[in-house]
Amino acid sequence: MIKYVSRVFINNLLDQTDIVCLIKNKIQLKKKGKNFFGICPFHLEKNPSFVVNSEKQLYHCFGCGVHGNIIDFIMYYENLSFLESIESLSNIFSIPIPDNKSNNFKKIYKKNNIYYKIILNLSFFYKNSLFSISGEKTYKYLLKRGFNLYIIKYFSIGFSPLFWVNNILNNIKTIKILHEKLGILKVDKKNNNFYDVFYNRVIFPIKNIKGLIVGFGGRVLKNKNPKYLNSSENNIFHKGNELYGLYETKKENNIIKKILIVEGYIDVISLFQFNIKYAVAILGTTITNNQIKKLFNITNKIIYCYDGDKAGIKAQWKSLKMSLPYLVNGKEIKFMILPDKEDPDSLIRKEGKIFFEKRINNSLSFSKFFFKQLFLKNLFSSCEEKTHFIYTALSYIKLIPDYFFKINLIQQLGEKIGIINFINIYNPIKYKNKTIIKNNFKKTTIRILLSLLIQYPKLIKFVPKLKFFKSSNIYGLFFFIKFVSFYKNKNMTTVKILEQYRGTKIKKILEILVTWNHMIPDHKIEKFFINLIKKLKINILENRIEYLISLDRKEGLNYKKKQELWSLNKILHKKK
Structure with missing residues (x-):
């Protein structure tokens, strides 16, 4: 695998690849206006909510919220790393990766x-x-x-x-x-x-x-x-990435509603022989992050089904802890507890498919297994032990990204330990997820301008040189001026801008801005943007004038600052 690619090559790759062409070979897309619609490959749905925009070279799902460029799609669809996805795209579109000091891809x-x-x-x-x-x-x-x-x-x-x-x-x-x-x-x-x-x-x-x-x-x-x-780890085999039976599971099922995770090859083969063709086996003692991500890319439900002994239950608890960060809205894990000294292979041969599938359908939900194991491991007879137990439980719950699922679990925790209104006492507001943040993300002038610039990069030519005052308290102004100066006179596109910020906190904000629908007809976008720039210039002037007036009241202004105040008032009067 390559170890390095330059930013220049990534931008060149984004210019020469076509996201619609790539995704059309993976899922069915139908054109409606400027966009292409299809069934989302990242979650189960009946009505198409997956949109691909050929102009911006981005995809977005209104159902599960996934979005990104052609690199992101390959990464999550094929479960590849960033560099592996670059390699894959270079092969698909016959774009050679230039030699570099680290490696030669060919x-x-x-x-x-x-x-x-x-x-x-x-x-x-x-x-x-x-x-x-x-x-x-x-x-x-x-x-x-x-x-x-x-x-x-x-x-x-x-x-x-x-x-x-x-x-x-x-x-x-x-x-x-x-x-x-x-x-x-x-x-x-x-x-x-x-x-x-x-x-x-x-x-x-x-x-x-x-x-x-x-x-x-x-x-x-x-x-x-x-x-x-x-097999030992080598160039093509990493046991933490692979799952025995996953290829066969994908081969046998068009839509994978659930996947049963077992411990051994024999278990997978026996289940397939009994026509339960959605079982995979881990290749180590416990499941890994990469394996969970890979599974949740193709199904919404994972059922852990380990041997019915103490070691099996212990492995299930480890798997629960590993799965916590992946429990977003729509993703579910369950636990199938087998009788003592039984494994999937032995049990299905004794009971047959019908009874075994009944066990699958009666698997314990996350919350039932979670609290059952927590209370088995933690018996408290004093206030101190009870407090320690609460903190232990919350340390697991806070790792779950789904805000509302967290609230329900905390509420259940309060009921089980006998503390009334525990949800209000604990106040999990600090753990709000991306969806809550997105809904409360206010549309300020700076954010609307940034959003329009990212969606329509050609608008950058209408942004004049803006002065930044150290005294300014307009949130985001410094970033906006820096953003404009960086991309001015460059052949930038929406997809390149987002790619530039990959791996940074800013990318999450930009991804929200790129999905904003401003409800402005295309022929009026330019005029709206220019008027918004004028408004920003007035805001900057007003903000500076307010600062100078406040400074004058506190300590007085020197001659230079008085001249500045007079000049700014004159400019502002003309603009209004």
Whole structure:
């Protein structure tokens, strides 16, 4: 992956790419006037509220509030990092990334292609080995576990036989990549021969969301530690980013209403065999931030379904804590508590699909599981213990972005601990979310001017040179003057302006301003803007005059400031 791209290249990329063309290949869009409308890919909806503006090269959803440029869309739709999305766009639109000191993208891309090719060929070898004489015991083991031939082939399950490496591999380059880059081959210090880290294990190929095999999981046939083994981290495999079964889940469902998160490969495969085709498995002991983001990009509901033992409940509590920052309006997490000593694989085989799905539908809501676990972990017999408990509960609740959900949880907390009007005592107003801020974001002259400039950058030519006084108390005036001077005489667009402030606090404000509908006909925008600039100039003069008059009353004015006051009054009189 590239490590750096210049601002010049990003602006060039934004100029040469077309957001409508890109999104049309992902979702259906219908043109209405200047805009294109479609079903939002980031939340479930029946009526299209997702708008793409070809002129501004931006998208916005009136349902869930997501918005951004072509880079943002690729980032969230494909679950890529910023630099990965730049790489992806450069490939889609055939815009070469210039060489830089940090890396050469073309070389890296070629290298990664080699890794994917080698790992795919290895997967074919594992699959064929399962159905050979060496894999006979493993194949019988899978049948004994209840897997049919169709599901074995569907998930490309394989087997790694003993001592295959030196007998089959004679390509030095391939051996080197498998050893040094992918970590699948190791060297036996006794005889200096290579061996497969997955030898004598059932092999489960791990696919990324695009369907490319990026790594393997291996399971022993007998009780031996480690029971499960994953590929080591490398250029194409990061276990904290991948979810086993996610590609298959996307493949089987046009709309994914919910996703069941389980602990192991076997659980996913068993559920799919019983026609529950919306299960994925984490590849570690707990879910990661990247995995949660990836899942919430394709569904609104996550159900944690771990083993029915103490370790499983502990893992669910960890998952709850990891999920807190992602509980925005419309996103939901639930918890499926299995009977003790049961896992999804064993339970669905005992109960069948109908009863298992009843359990899914009866999963505990976030609030029920949250308070149940909190009160199990915290028993208080004194005022001090009760106070500590309250602070512990609130420390979790405050991490939730959804303002109204927070209010309801705090209210429930008060009821459970027996404090009347706890919501009023605590006053969670300080945790208002973006929606509340957006609704209370007042339309001042400066903000309206900024909003119009961002939406119609060509208006910048009508902004004269404005003087900034240190005594000015017009909020945002300094930023406005600085903004205008920076972008004056530059070929700027709405999308470039927003991109310039990526990763800053200002970008959130600008994103609100760019969505403001001023209800002004296009042919009147220019005149309205010019009149607003005149109003601002008058405000600046009036503000300075008020300051000078106030200063005169307090300590008197010297000759220079008296001349300034007289001059400003004269200018103001002419303007009015």
